[in-house]
Amino acid sequence: MNKPSTKVTKFNGKGVYVRGNDIDTDRIIPARFLKCVTFDELGPALFYDVRFDVDGNSKGHVLDQVQHQGAEILISDANFGCGSSREHAPQAIQKFGLKAVIADSFAEIFHGNCTTLGIPCVTMDKSEREKLVSLIETDPEAEIIIDLEDLKVVCANNIFNIHLKESAREAFLAGTCDPLDSLLSATDEIARIATKLGYA
Amino acid sequence: MGIEEVVFHAKIAVLLSLTGAIVAKNLYPGKNLYQKVWDDHVVQQLDNGQFQLFIALHLIHEVTSPQAFGMLKDKGLKVAYPARTFATVDHIIPTDDQSRPLADDMAEKMVQVLSDATREHGIEFFPPESGSQGIVHVVGPELGLTQPGMTIGCGDSHTSTHGAFGCIALGIGTSQVRDLLASQTIAMDPLKVRRIRIEGELSPGVTAKDVILHIIRILGVNGGVGFAYEYAGSVIENMTMDERMTVCNMSIEGGARCGYVNPDETTFEFLRGRERVPEGDAFDAIVEKWRTYASDADASYDDEVTFDAADIKPTVTWGVTPGQAISIDEIIPDPKSVDGLEKSLISDALDYMQLQANQPIKGTKIDVAFLGSCTNGRLSDFEQVAAVLKGRKVNPTVRAIAVPGSEKVDKAARELNLHLIFEEAGFEWRKPGCSMCLAMNPDKLKGDEVCASSSNRNFIGRQGSSTGRTILMSPIMVAAAAIEGKVADAREVFGLVGSR
Numbered sequence: 001m002n003k004p005s006t007k008v009t010k011f012n013g014k015g016v017y018v019r020g021n022d023i024d025t026d027r028i029i030p031a032r033f034l035k036c037v038t039f040d041e042l043g044p045a046l047f048y049d050v051r052f053d054v055d056g057n058s059k060g061h062v063l064d065q066v067q068h069q070g071a072e073i074l075i076s077d078a079n080f081g082c083g084s085s086r087e088h089a090p091q092a093i094q095k096f097g098l099k100a101v102i103a104d105s106f107a108e109i110f111h112g113n114c115t116t117l118g119i120p121c122v123t124m125d126k127s128e129r130e131k132l133v134s135l136i137e138t139d140p141e142a143e144i145i146i147d148l149e150d151l152k153v154v155c156a157n158n159i160f161n162i163h164l165k166e167s168a169r170e171a172f173l174a175g176t177c178d179p180l181d182s183l184l185s186a187t188d189e190i191a192r193i194a195t196k197l198g199y200a
Numbered sequence: 201m202g203i204e205e206v207v208f209h210a211k212i213a214v215l216l217s218l219t220g221a222i223v224a225k226n227l228y229p230g231k232n233l234y235q236k237v238w239d240d241h242v243v244q245q246l247d248n249g250q251f252q253l254f255i256a257l258h259l260i261h262e263v264t265s266p267q268a269f270g271m272l273k274d275k276g277l278k279v280a281y282p283a284r285t286f287a288t289v290d291h292i293i294p295t296d297d298q299s300r301p302l303a304d305d306m307a308e309k310m311v312q313v314l315s316d317a318t319r320e321h322g323i324e325f326f327p328p329e330s331g332s333q334g335i336v337h338v339v340g341p342e343l344g345l346t347q348p349g350m351t352i353g354c355g356d357s358h359t360s361t362h363g364a365f366g367c368i369a370l371g372i373g374t375s376q377v378r379d380l381l382a383s384q385t386i387a388m389d390p391l392k393v394r395r396i397r398i399e400g401e402l403s404p405g406v407t408a409k410d411v412i413l414h415i416i417r418i419l420g421v422n423g424g425v426g427f428a429y430e431y432a433g434s435v436i437e438n439m440t441m442d443e444r445m446t447v448c449n450m451s452i453e454g455g456a457r458c459g460y461v462n463p464d465e466t467t468f469e470f471l472r473g474r475e476r477v478p479e480g481d482a483f484d485a486i487v488e489k490w491r492t493y494a495s496d497a498d499a500s501y502d503d504e505v506t507f508d509a510a511d512i513k514p515t516v517t518w519g520v521t522p523g524q525a526i527s528i529d530e531i532i533p534d535p536k537s538v539d540g541l542e543k544s545l546i547s548d549a550l551d552y553m554q555l556q557a558n559q560p561i562k563g564t565k566i567d568v569a570f571l572g573s574c575t576n577g578r579l580s581d582f583e584q585v586a587a588v589l590k591g592r593k594v595n596p597t598v599r600a601i602a603v604p605g606s607e608k609v610d611k612a613a614r615e616l617n618l619h620l621i622f623e624e625a626g627f628e629w630r631k632p633g634c635s636m637c638l639a640m641n642p643d644k645l646k647g648d649e650v651c652a653s654s655s656n657r658n659f660i661g662r663q664g665s666s667t668g669r670t671i672l673m674s675p676i677m678v679a680a681a682a683i684e685g686k687v688a689d690a691r692e693v694f695g696l697v698g699s700r
């Protein structure tokens with residue numbers, strides 16, 4: 001597991017734009033790759049069916065274009081990550097080498113899964129996000145810096161406002177993306193509720 | 201009420217409960233079910249503003265949970281409340297030969313890992329041949345594990361199904377499965393609540409599946425982001441539990457994190473006599489408790505939408521999201537009629553589906569008919585189809601499979617000889633599992649086959665072929681398509697007039 005135990009509030013790298021609304025978790029990681037008992041091998045299967053034909057030849061998907069090799073920031077449109085609750089989707093994104101996702105909006109469970117893994121899912125106003133996309137299409141080498149403290153994205157001397165769910169931002173700023181320790185600290189209160197509700 | 205206000209209310213409620221004050225009820229006159237169940241299960245507010253929520257019932261299966269046991273082991277943790285967790289296998293299990301070891305090595309390994317982990321941690325496991333195995337969202341309700349007023353977590357987005365009983369039922373990721381195993385709690389942000397009322401009476405041949413496909417079509421696949429959906433109105437009140445489950449099941453396809461129906465006599469009667477439900481006086485007592493969870497008459501909502509049942513027709517998808525749907529007598533949309541990204545989304549979907557704009561969806565040739573899944577794989581689905589299928593034959597060009605959602609559904613259907621009606625008509629009657637709903641077992645589309653499917657997702661590649669095409673519809677519409685060999689109007693094929 002690749003979870004930040006220390007706080008990380010800045011994410012930077014080259015961007016890559018995967019076009020489309022409602023990009024679902026089956027597209028991000030086709031179900032047949034879910035046959036696994038660990039997440040270790042998922043990276044290369046990211047977006048497999050839209051990247052490769054039935055014989056495994058590249059279809060020239062944007063992720064495989066030479067100018068976008070090494071990209072670390074994924075950019076997409078609305079409702080990114082809809083569909084299944086499978087954590088395999090953010091895991092595949094992370095294992096592929098992508099560190100953050102920028103989109104117009106995100107599906108709820110996907111957003112939560114990403115936050116727990118330390119992948120920020122930030123949103124931007126559509127027109128600004130489109131401008132960001134045009135910047136990286138003009139210069140694929142342009143560095144994108146996501147600053148969760150100031151809620152800004154910087155790219156090629158442009159500064160954009162970004163949004164991040166408050167609880168997720170707090171978690172990144174405090175370095176507590178993984179909530180397990182806080183959850184475990186409330187053992188007595190958990191036991192009290194279990195008893196009160198008749199679940200003990 | 202905005203999200204800040206919901207958070208504020210929830211904070212107040214927690215504060216009040218922490219200080220032992222009991223005036224919350226008077227301060228806020230009416231509460232909806234979501235607020236009541238939430239308030240009962242909140243443990244504390246976390247530093248990042250999220251809430252720690254106690255989960256009453258945890259359901260696990262072989263795809264998203266083995267990794268969580270691994271994480272637990274890495275941290276040297278034990279399962280906190282093993283008696284609150286139940287396991288079964290559904291996604292990868294073959295529906296023809298389930299004898300062990302399974303033919304697929306990785307599938308066998310996944311079952312084995314789950315079986316070992318549940319034994320090690322003292323978790324009850326329903327494997328094949330136990331009599332209780334099946335799709336996790338069919339199994340929970342039929343055993344009576346799912347009960348009103350519960351919070352339910354499962355590493356599967358269609359956990360929303362259980363909301364039909366008046367639960368907050370949440371799909372969660374594997375890290376949260378780990379949190380849940382270790383602490384019986386998860387961290388989450390509160391949701392807003394949208395009440396969706398469907399008023400009036402459904403026309404003959406229009407089913408619960410059409411209701412939810414219609415709702416998603418109108419409100420959009422991301423219309424529910426940030427919301428819990430409360431389904432209400434006369435149509436929902438008149439529905440059976442199976443029908444309510446079909447509706448709640450696809451809340452997630454509408455973007456909502458969960459959906460629920462207020463518990464009522466229909467709910468209680470369904471649960472009476474179930475294996476894991478108390479009997480006699482204890483049952484009467486628990487029913488009284490369940491009743492208190494229903495939304496108050498003066499409850500407030502963040503949003504309200506009302507649908508007229510008369511507007512709902514048999515609905516089918518034409519594209520690659522459940523929102524890309526039309527009624528059976530409409531024509532396929534034209535990308536030219538819209539601008540911007542929407543234009544390319546429609547034309548990309550039509551390219552993938554190999555469908556033409558402005559043509560009727562009716563008459564689209566199909567290759568496969570799939571009846572099953574956690575949306576429509578319960579006994580009543582097979583009963584309804586058997587009633588219209590009797591004496592008819594599946595078109596010889598169509599491969600048709602009927603897959604019961606659980607061993608109990610299978611057994612009940614066999615006792616009614618439903619399997620014979622299906623087999624005589626030309627369907628294969630399979631063993632229980634997720635089957636062709638997704639591509640994790642041997643049931644898959646081949647090449648660019650078109651499947652008329654009673655499942656819930658028509659995403660690209662969902663049914664196991666990267667060029668396979670899925671058309672979502674109700675079970676009787678699947679039956680009509682199977683008989684005609686093409687997408688057809690069940691009302692015409694089966695002469696459904698006058699009776700629901």
Ligand code: SF4
Pocket residue numbers: 290291335336337356358573574575633634637638655656
């Ligand atoms: S039937 Fe389909 S949607 Fe339901 S749990 Fe199985 S794979 Fe998921």
